[in-house]
Amino acid sequence: MKGTKWMNRREKYVTQLLNIPASLRQKKIAWAAALFIFLATVAVLPFGTRMLPEVKPFLPMFVSWFIFGDLMTSYLLFIQYRASKSIPQLVLACSYLFTGFIIIPHILTFPGVFSDTGLIGAGDQSAVWLWVFWHGGFPAGVMLYLLSDVFFTKSIKPQMIFRFGVYGVGITVAVLATIYVLVTLGNDLLPRIIQKGNYRILITSGVGPVVWLLNLLALFLMIRIHKARDVLNLWLTVAVFASLLDVTLTLFAGERYSLGWYVARVNSLVATTAVIFSISYEINRLYVRLADQQDQLVDSQARLTRVNDQLMLLSSLDGLTGIANRRHFDERLLQELELAGIRKSPLSLLMLDVDHFKAYNDYYGHLGGDAVLQRVAQSIHSAVELVGGMVARYGGEEFAVILPGKDHREALNMAEQIRRMVEGQHIPHAASKGSPWITISVGGYTMDRDESRTEMTANLMITLADQALYQAKEGGRNRTMVNDILVAV
Missing domain, CATH: 3.30.70.270 (Reverse transcriptase/Diguanylate cyclase domain)
Structure with a gap:
């Protein structure tokens, strides 16, 4: 019954990316990607605390791709929201908008990148707290997406698309602004969860485990509710899994610029890349199918024109003699x-x-x-x-x-x-x-x-x-x- 109910909900958005069933081949690729990053994480864990040289260009390159990936994913999901009029897709688009923007103050406040202590009013705890809100906000957004998928099963009215879109973006920007003020002006009021680049306090304070549990819960709910039935949710599940491994390695590494820390950043890239690649791939497939259908339509129209011409000719001819009737x-x-x-x-x-x-x-x-x-x-x-x-x-x-x-x-x-x-x-x-x-x-x-x-x-x-x-x-x-x-x- 649950499976039938899920399919009935999906029929309302039948032409959207959210509805494209995941083929067996796509599932194999997704599970292979998940297995690869899992094995890579397990292989790194014994050596995760080993310190590596600080590579100055690493963070700017990482951040540039992360911003591009998440904002592009958000943009594509917003397009799907406008087409499907689906509130869950709006929520997911806003979730990626949140993660795409929160990385900007995170890198600006990160010590040693643009200045020794960070920019835009950064305190010594600003960057790590932005990491907490970033890695806690993403699974929270995914769970909000799953929750909205339960309560908003019908398409909204066309005239409400813009208004709900403005509400979604406005709330996202307001949350980001509140977090920024909290981690900068309220830096001294927040609990200390890092000391001289060491993350050990992040674990002992309980903040790190809460972030880890949020990611684990989001992964469990994704698998439990959607079971990777369609392409978007299949790769969203992989993205949440990569985010969980990112948090796991970060907490285990315990310090910036360790092997675990570097690999954790790579896992973050997987998390932000998985969904945009899946959406882009499916959009390309849809385009190819539309192009094929257009060719078929043109061919059908040509055949129809020929048939109509023949019918017109036949309707104007005498059946016995072949001359005009x-x-x-x-x-x-x-x-x-x-x-x-x-x-x-x-x-x-x-x-x-x-x-x-x-x-x-x-x-x-x-x-x-x-x-x-x-x-x-x-x-x-x-x-x-x-x-x-x-x-x-x-x-x-x-x-x-x-x-x-x-x-x-x-x-x-x-x-x-x-x-x-x-x-x-x-x-x-x-x-x-x-x-x-x-x-x-x-x-x-x-x-x-x-x-x-x-x-x-x-x-x-x-x-x-x-x-x-x-x-x-x-x-x-x-x-x-x-x-x-x-x-x-």
Whole structure:
């Protein structure tokens, strides 16, 4: 039940880094890193008190990386907080903000780095107390993060993101300011836990063991509650473990610049590096996945465009003959009428009908009729295509041809050319009452450039062309008529 409850909480932030499940490979790497620093710590413990030379550049380099690492981790977590609207991520971001900033007064007050006694009002206990607040504050922040994960299971409202962010940063800065005042102005009021660089009093005073126990408790709770299920908490567990070993070595070494002290600082670097590397790695993986998804999306859009083009083409074509269908014809005629009006150019329309087609269908069957319609359609198309016209199947055995820019004489010539092409194929028609071959009748109408266009509509133009077709058929079929000009065989 507990595992299910934990997963239900996580589903609320399903797209965030906090939710990326830790793979077996990632767990192996994390546990290998933890094992390495543990073995290194155990190996150093017998020699931890051995004094080493004071390396002047060590602390500035250590501090520079620590500040960069923790502040960058805090920044990345703040970004995640804004995206997920998750209070626990805000708490964790503020925890790293705290550790990133507290190291600054720690190094400035550290004796022997920038001055013999330290800067910014440092007392002889300031640096060590800042170390205490630093190494006690980090596990305290982690435990506060775990506590907030229990009580704040829902995302906050978008309009509250900035306000809560300001509260979090403000409280963090206020705590840092209070600590700074306490360890500088109140230096003499604090218990003495170091003497001439020796940490022994830190242990005997009980302050050191309290810091150690805080880290141990934070580690226990991390393992107990999250069990390293996701990437962020997996590496946060490693960071807390490294912090625990850091405190252990520091207390055991007992003095600054001892072997244990140096290795403890290295453990601190592991603690600050683990989480930022894990977040950066996962952000990179997310970016790669997004890039792959973008490529897939572009490819899908291209395929979709091709499919849509094919669908548009298919929706505008007649399924039997492969030429334009009635819907596409209606759209094109309206467009050409509008263009003809703008350009003051002629526009011709031909209506064509296969002669005695019902008799052909009855005699040769529907398959034979379909084959004839296909051959007639292709004959018309091959002739019309050369002059920029369009042919469409108007219905049944009837076809329509739009001839933009063609006057009535050009339309009549085209009609005759088509009629002769169809007849010239010598498609047998044994059931015909006229020609022994398949023939067509053509009627047409031309709207000349000088004709008044105010009352001309697509329906009227079709009616006029249809009337001419009717007259051609009444006149004996296998003939053409355009604008009252009849051409007979």
